Amino acid sequence: MMNKLKRGFASDNNAGIHPEVLKAIQNANIGHCIAYGDDIYTQNAIAKIKEHFGKNIDVYFMFNGTGSNVLGLKMLTESYNSIICAETAHINVDECGAPEKFTGCKLLSVPTKNGKLTIEKIKYHMHDFGFEHHSQPKVISIAQVTELGTVYTSNEIKEITEYAHENEIFVHMDGARICNAAASLDSSLREITMDVGIDVLSFGLTKNGAMNAEAVIFFNKKLSENFKYYRKQGMQLASKMRFMAVQFEALFTNNLWKKIAEHANKMAKVLAERIAEYPQIQITQEVEANGVFAIVPLEIIPKLQREFFFYMWDETNSEVRWMTSFDTTEEDIDIFIEQLKSLLK
Ligand SMILES: Cc1ncc(COP(=O)(O)O)c(C=O)c1O
Structure with missing residues (x-):
C-alpha cells in the first residue's frame, strides 16, 4: 500500500500548499467580506498581477486549469471553428472532451516529438478557409x-x-506550468506571454504551490467582453474568491512564484543527473522544467511505484513520468535513487 503522506514524483498536483500561500489564506480568514470577487483582496491581487503585466489586461480567477482552458478558448471561437494543438495537449487528451463540448469546436491535433508545435506542423491544418464543409x-x-x-x-x-x-x-497558451517555464528561461511571466503576442493565457498556480487558484488572463481586452457571463455559466465563479486572490498576491510578492518554480526545476535536473548514471534507463525528453520522462525496465516499475508512486506515461514503450514540486528535497531523490539502484541489480 502506498504511504499517502510520503512525497513522491507522481505529480506537482500531489504536493500540498506552499506555507506562505497557506499563511495568506489564514490571514484572509477574518470577518466577512462581499462574495464573488467584489472585495479588497481580489482588487489587491488583480492590482499586483497588473503591476507585472501592465494595466491593459483583464484577469479572471478560476478554480482549475481545465475550466481556464475551456472558457478561454470559448471566448476566441464560434462552434464552427477549430483549434490547432499538439497531439499530447492537455486539451486534447486530458479534459474528457470538455473543450469540444463547451466550445463546439473541432480540435485539430498534430503529432510532435517533444510536445511543441512549429509553424510547419501548424500549416498542415491551415487550409480550406471560407469553405463551408x-x-x-x-x-x-x-x-x-x-x-x-x-x-x-x-x-x-x-x-x-x-x-x-x-x-x-489567435494564440492561446495553456500555462498550467507557466511559472516553471519562466524560471527555466529566467524570464518574467510577461516576457513569455504578452510580450511575444499571446492573446489569452490560462495562468496556472496550483502546480506551483497554490490551492485551486488559476486565472484566465486576456492580453487584448476586446476578447474578454462578456467573459464574466461565461465564467458564471461555466461554473467557475467562486463565491469565496478572496481565498483565491490572496494566493495570487502571496505568490506575486517578492517573486515567490519564481523561487518556488526554480526549486522544482532544479530538483528535476538533479533527479535527471542521478538517473543518467544508470545506463539501463533512458531519458527521453530534454529536462527543461520540472518533469523527467524516461524509459525504465518494465519489470522494476511496479516495485518502484510501490515506494514512490508515479505514473506510466506510455505503456507501449515502458516510459514513465517523474514530476518534482516545490517541496521535493534532495533527500527524496537520494532515497528514490537508492531504491532504483537496488531494483536494477
Ligand atoms: C498541461 C496542463 N494543462 C492544464 C492542466 C489543468 O488541469 P486541472 O483541470 O486538473 O486543473 C494540467 C493538469 O494536470 C496540465 O498538466
Missing part, C-alpha cells in the same frame, strides 16, 4: 511548459504568434 481554424493552443516537460523559447512563441496573427487567428 471544413471547420475554420481560429486558435492555435500551445502549452508552456509542454505536457512533455519541454519549454518554448520566447522566439519560438513569437514565430507562432506572428504567423497566427498574419493569418487572423
Whole structure:
C-alpha cells in the first residue's frame, strides 16, 4: 500500500500548499467580506498581477486549469471553428472532451516529438478557409511548459504568434506550468506571454504551490467582453474568491512564484543527473522544467511505484513520468535513487 503522506514524483498536483500561500489564506480568514470577487483582496491581487503585466489586461480567477482552458478558448471561437494543438495537449487528451463540448469546436491535433508545435506542423491544418464543409481554424493552443516537460523559447512563441496573427487567428497558451517555464528561461511571466503576442493565457498556480487558484488572463481586452457571463455559466465563479486572490498576491510578492518554480526545476535536473548514471534507463525528453520522462525496465516499475508512486506515461514503450514540486528535497531523490539502484541489480 502506498504511504499517502510520503512525497513522491507522481505529480506537482500531489504536493500540498506552499506555507506562505497557506499563511495568506489564514490571514484572509477574518470577518466577512462581499462574495464573488467584489472585495479588497481580489482588487489587491488583480492590482499586483497588473503591476507585472501592465494595466491593459483583464484577469479572471478560476478554480482549475481545465475550466481556464475551456472558457478561454470559448471566448476566441464560434462552434464552427477549430483549434490547432499538439497531439499530447492537455486539451486534447486530458479534459474528457470538455473543450469540444463547451466550445463546439473541432480540435485539430498534430503529432510532435517533444510536445511543441512549429509553424510547419501548424500549416498542415491551415487550409480550406471560407469553405463551408471544413471547420475554420481560429486558435492555435500551445502549452508552456509542454505536457512533455519541454519549454518554448520566447522566439519560438513569437514565430507562432506572428504567423497566427498574419493569418487572423489567435494564440492561446495553456500555462498550467507557466511559472516553471519562466524560471527555466529566467524570464518574467510577461516576457513569455504578452510580450511575444499571446492573446489569452490560462495562468496556472496550483502546480506551483497554490490551492485551486488559476486565472484566465486576456492580453487584448476586446476578447474578454462578456467573459464574466461565461465564467458564471461555466461554473467557475467562486463565491469565496478572496481565498483565491490572496494566493495570487502571496505568490506575486517578492517573486515567490519564481523561487518556488526554480526549486522544482532544479530538483528535476538533479533527479535527471542521478538517473543518467544508470545506463539501463533512458531519458527521453530534454529536462527543461520540472518533469523527467524516461524509459525504465518494465519489470522494476511496479516495485518502484510501490515506494514512490508515479505514473506510466506510455505503456507501449515502458516510459514513465517523474514530476518534482516545490517541496521535493534532495533527500527524496537520494532515497528514490537508492531504491532504483537496488531494483536494477
Ligand atoms: C498541461 C496542463 N494543462 C492544464 C492542466 C489543468 O488541469 P486541472 O483541470 O486538473 O486543473 C494540467 C493538469 O494536470 C496540465 O498538466
